């Protein structure tokens with residue numbers, strides 16, 4: 027993974043001191059809350075319902091074991107012993123004191139981490155395929171380009187006061203594990219016919235109040251021009267994006283209002299006039315960054331480990347976990363392991379300091395000291411020898427991180443909702459907990475198959491409900507918590523937005539509604555190989571509406 | 579007009595606080611000073627403004643409450659959660 | 675609202691912003707809104723006194739592009755500090771149109787934006803904050819590393835790394851230089 031050099035280190039240290047000064051000025055009264063708020067927000071520090079919340083960037087979801095141990099330490103020393111992994115591959119601490127935040131940042135800087143641009147109307151932490159560097163069929167490690175974007179976007183002097191926040195995601199396989207189409211910019215690495223490296227550039231996706239799927243504005247952009255092209259998109263947006271209405275200020279609205287063709291023309295025209303060599307990185311710098319993402323020293327192993335195969339055949343519980351939580355690796359004899367942060371009845375995405383420390387140890391032992399954070403709020407060890415899977419499974423089970431439910435109905439995404447978030451209309455976490463407990467029977471879970479349930483506590487859609495196979499949105503009906511259900515959303519390479527199925531359900535009825543949807547699917551699917559999403563796409567919403575509302 | 583209490587988040591640590599009868603910002607809603615009527619509410623707002631200027635709290639505002647056998651109860655659900663903390667155990671995972 | 679340069683030094687301000695309908699004075703530098711410049715350009719230029727133009731954040735530099743040698747000051751107004759359009763306008767003026775005169779940030783300009791503003795090509799700042807001198811000069815230097823090229827001379831980290839200070843060619847004249 028990327029390691030800071032003296033410049034990277036200096037920048038982060040400068041930032042710590044700058045923020046220390048800002049906090050001091052706030053505490054001394056030199057800055058009012060009004061003046062301080064945008065400053066703290068540019069550093070990921072929110073004031074939530076019960077306390078401050080500090081959001082820490084985990085660029086493209088990659089952590090070293092030392093970094094994860096540091097997060098555990100911060101959780102214990104400055105917070106309440108846990109952290110929350112978010113749908114943007116970040117980590118949130120829910121209880122830091124304002125006066126401690128400069129010290130927290132100083133501790134983070136020791137392990138090459140920061141909270142820069144984790145909020146505010148700027149280019150946010152760039153996200154990536156969480157299986158980067160391990161996934162089969164990858165063009166090259168997308169994190170090379172994420173790191174290039176991370177550096178370019180950090181304190182970009184022109185783009186720190188955009189009309190609204192701006193999110194970029196990068197992948198390098200046909201399969202989309204990073205939800206490209208719901209990002210302001212989605213970049214898919216590919217090669218053209220001549221073998222040249224480049225990107226498909228998608229612009230204008232997003233969730234929130236007006237969900238939109240991004241449109242491809244350039245099927246192929248030579249990779250070396252990535253930064254100048256991004257700069258052209260951002261400048262076009264900065265100058266033309268709406269600033270009069272919070273809900274119309276994302277780039278998706280601009281693309282929609284001028285039309286994708288005209289938007290593309292504006293970007294291309296701006297790009298044509300830019301001095302590319304000043305903006306794009308010299309090849310030597312790209313190579314320098316690329317070198318940091320060289321594959322780890324894999325052992326030469328047979329494609330299939332005999333001992334692992336034997337165990338899998340002999341131990342159904344192990345086999346179940348492998349089927350749900352282990353994915354194929356591009357390197358023979360290796361596997362990718364997802365650590366479920368969705369224990370049945372638990373809080374999606376939460377990890378205790380003890381779990382973090384233990385996962386760091388396991389990463390050192392089994393996965394070259396590297397941990398990934400997925401946008402589905404799980405962790406992953408992506409370079410595990412098949413022969414180690416049995417031992418790892420045992421260790422994870424002791425940590426309550428081996429629930430065999432990845433990609434299944436209880437692998438629920440849930441935003442913090444009204445338990446923490448000051449913008450929320452309703453709680454998300456308790457709903458996730460109740461659904462998860464209702465569906466926890468493992469045979470049934472496996473029988474239902476792939477099913478993505480995503481819950482947001484308000485229309486901001488941090489819980490990605492628009493792209494859930496079943497999406498659940500908390501709404502406030504006269505002071506009561508209600509939940510609106512959408513069906514048929516998807517965030518993968520076949521991205522689609524969910525459709526509202528009908529009137530919202532009360533908190534008591536929401537678990538029943540999910541169970542009814544699942545029962546309807548089971549009764550109508552062609553067979554176990556027809557996934558929920560495929561069945562929904564084939565049969566449409568009517569049978570579900572019928573089952574949910576006919577009795578009333 | 580419902581009875582009102584003034585609440586805010588404490589500047590240094592963000593904790594939920596209420597203005598008490600003896601003019602302190604306290605974490606327990608039970609100890610909050612309850613205003614009946616406009617004049618009393620205006621006095622709470624004025625005290626809130628002073629606390630902002632004095633760098634004690636951030637963004638104070640009035641909330642509506644009822645007084646019953648269980649003590650002071652905010653009317654809005656959101657405020658009930660603010661008063662009691664998250665409705666879930668902290669930490670999930672092993673503790674959950 | 676003190677006017678400072680990018681070293682935090684207080685500048686004296688010879689410019690007079692003409693109010694709506696106010697007659698053009700015979701002497702002294704005047705600053706006019708773009709609309710007035712477009713309407714009375716020839717009259718303003720006929721005086722052999724410096725002229726400046728004030729652009730709102732919604733106004734781009736295109737209307738001025740032919741006259742950039744004739745104006746000595748362009749002031750970009752920040753209606754709110756969160757309105758980031760003038761950053762792009764400033765870079766376009768400096769980098770695309772080669773504007774070399776004074777570029778002033780005015781309106782909602784806060785201490786904590788100064789470094790970004792300077793990097794985008796501004797060289798005078800009407801700050802809302804109370805500090806002056808060294809304390810504010812610090813604000814221009816808080817972050818000592820630049821990852822990207824902008825309208826200032828700071829080399830990018832990538833270029834420093836290559837060991838070549840590329841020292842971007844600037845046609846920029848020193849701040850505070852006016853033709854009178």
Ligand code: SF4
Pocket residue numbers: 441442443444447448449450451482483484485486487488489
């Ligand atoms: S979706 Fe709404 S409630 Fe949930 S975290 Fe985002 S803003 Fe808060």
